[in-house]
Every structure is written in structure tokens, then in C-alpha cells.
Amino acid sequence: DAKTxxxxxxxxxxxxxxxxxxxxxxxxxxxxxxxxxxxxxxxPQYIIHGLKNNETNEMASLIITxxxxxxTLILPHATLRDTAVYYCIVRVATGANNLFFGxxxxxxxxx
Amino acid sequence: GAVxxxxxxxxxxxxxxxxxxxxxxxDFQATTMFWYRQFPKQSLMLMATSNEGSKATYEQGVEKDKxxxxxxxxxxxxxxxxxxxxxxxSFYICSAEGSGNTIYFGExxxxxxx
Numbered sequence: 001d002a003k004t005x006x007x008x009x010x011x012x013x014x015x016x017x018x019x020x021x022x023x024x025x026x027x028x029x030x031x032x033x034x035x036x037x038x039x040x041x042x043x044p045q046y047i048i049h050g051l052k053n054n055e056t057n058e059m060a061s062l063i064i065t066x067x068x069x070x071x072t073l074i075l076p077h078a079t080l081r082d083t084a085v086y087y088c089i090v091r092v093a094t095g096a097n098n099l100f101f102g103x104x105x106x107x108x109x110x111x
Numbered sequence: 112g113a114v115x116x117x118x119x120x121x122x123x124x125x126x127x128x129x130x131x132x133x134x135x136x137x138d139f140q141a142t143t144m145f146w147y148r149q150f151p152k153q154s155l156m157l158m159a160t161s162n163e164g165s166k167a168t169y170e171q172g173v174e175k176d177k178x179x180x181x182x183x184x185x186x187x188x189x190x191x192x193x194x195x196x197x198x199x200x201s202f203y204i205c206s207a208e209g210s211g212n213t214i215y216f217g218e219x220x221x222x223x224x225x
Contacts (some may be wrong), residue, residue: 024126036216043117043204044155087154093212098145101155 003027004088009073009106018075022088022104025069032093033064036074037084038104044087080108103105113139113209116216124224129193132220134205140185143208146178147212149202161188161205195224 005023012018024033032051036044048055050063050071055062059072075082087104091097114137124130134144140165147155159180160168179191188207189215192199204219 034213038155041202041219041221043115043206043219046213046215098157098160099206099214100157103148103154111119 003090003100004102006086006088006102006105008103009108011108011110012075012078014080014109014111015077018073018078018082018107018109020073020075020086020088020107021070023070023072024088024090027068027090028092030092031090032091033062033068033071034091034099035060035062035084036087036089036099038087039081039084044101047086049093078107078110080109083107083109113137113213113215113218115205115207115215115219117203117205119220120166120218121221122223124195124222126196126224127182127194129191129223130195131191132203132205132222134188134190134207134217136186136207136209137180139207139209141209142185142189144182144188144205144207146180146188147204147206148188149204149219155204158190163188192222195222196223200224 009064034049035047038044050062084103085106089099116135118133144161149155158173161180161182163182169175176178182188200223206214206216209215
């Protein structure tokens with residue numbers, strides 16, 4: 001079962017920052033927070049992951065609260081191509097552990 | 112990032128026939144690959160874990176004799192849908208663990224059974 005809670009949908013104006021929240025209050029100490037997105041009719045795309053420190057890459061930033069019970073994915077300047085379903089997943093990053101997908105957040109970037 | 116490729120991207124088959132979907136890790140070796148199925152407007156559901164050189168592990172409710180998985184090499188896993196029926200029509204996606212313990216997904220394969 002998915003161990004995360006995300007809003008069902010969100011809208012964001014093009015060019016603005018998109019902030020996608022995720023609650024994972026039962027996260028274990030050895031579990032990472034992963035973010036993926038799925039654009040219609042494609043396989044999921046890896047975005048970013050982190051354990052407890054904030055992370056940034058060319059796609060997004062990940063802000064994890066100090067108690068690690070929630071996190072926020074930030075797309076700094078949303079474009080129309082960022083319209084997708086975004087999945088927040090917690091996973092132990094060792095061994096052959098798969099990803100359990102919840103329902104995710106459907107982000108719509110509006111022109 | 113690591114690249115995972117699936118083939119074919121779309122396939123149409125007649126009811127009662129079998130169809131094979133390939134999943135390849137292009138620039139890394141994967142001892143474990145995962146197969147998911149996704150119906151329209153639903154999330155991904157794990158079907159099975161494919162292990163190189165050994166039998167696959169199936170999730171509860173997934174028929175192992177209907178969805179045959181072979182992981183004969185470190186870069187290739189195949190999913191064969193046997194005696195396909197219209198209700199097997201779905202989006203099938205594979206994934207594999209690459210560098211940094213990160214899982215990467217293939218492009219997905221659309222199966223339509225007519």
C-alpha cells in the first residue's frame with residue numbers, strides 16, 4: 001500500500017513555481033522520498049529523491065521537513081510540458097525494493 | 112540517468128493468441144526488473160518482480176501461467192501474455208534499478224486485444 005498522501009489535483013500558472021505537497025507521516029528512518037511524474041501515455045519519469053536534506057537538480061527541488069513527515073516538490077518555473085501526474089513515493093533504497101504508486105497529484109499548468 | 116527501453120510500444124493481437132513484450136536496460140545491468148500494469152485513469156499496479164536467472168515473484172491475484180516472465184540476461188526481461196483476452200488490454204510498463212538505487216521506467220507498451 002502507498003504510504004503517502006497527496007492532493008488529487010492542482011493548477012499552476014505557466015512560468016510560476018509549482019509546489020506539490022506530500023505527506024508521509026509513517027516514513028521509516030531508512031526510507032527515501034522519491035518523486036516521479038507520468039505524462040499521458042508514457043512511462044513514469046524519475047525527478048528527484050532525498051533522505052532528509054533538501055535536494056536540487058536540473059528538474060526540481062525537494063524540500064523535506066525536519067521531522068521527515070512531509071515534503072514538497074518544487075518546479076521553479078512551470079511550463080505546459082510539466083502537466084502530468086506527480087507521484088510521491090517512499091522507498092528503502094537498498095535491495096530490490098519496488099515502488100508502490102498511490103494516486104498521485106494531477107498537475108495542470110495553465111497558459 | 113539510466114535508460115530502460117520497451118518493445119513494442121504498441122501491439123494489437125487477436126483474442127486467444129500470445130504476445131511478448133521486451134524490457135531492456137540499455138546502459139546498465141539489472142538483476143531485478145519490475146513489471147507493472149496500468150488501466151486508464153488508474154495508477155500503476157505491480158504485477159511481478161523479475162529476477163535474473165530465477166523465477167519471477169508474482170503479486171497476489173496475478174496469474175503466473177498467464178503472464179510469463181523470463182529474465183534470461185542482465186539486460187533483458189520479457190513478459191508474455193498468453194491466451195490474451197480483451198480484458199488484458201492495458202498499458203504494461205517495466206522498470207529496473209540503475210545507479211544510485213534509483214528505479215527507471217521504460218516507455219510502456221500498449222496492448223490491445225481484439
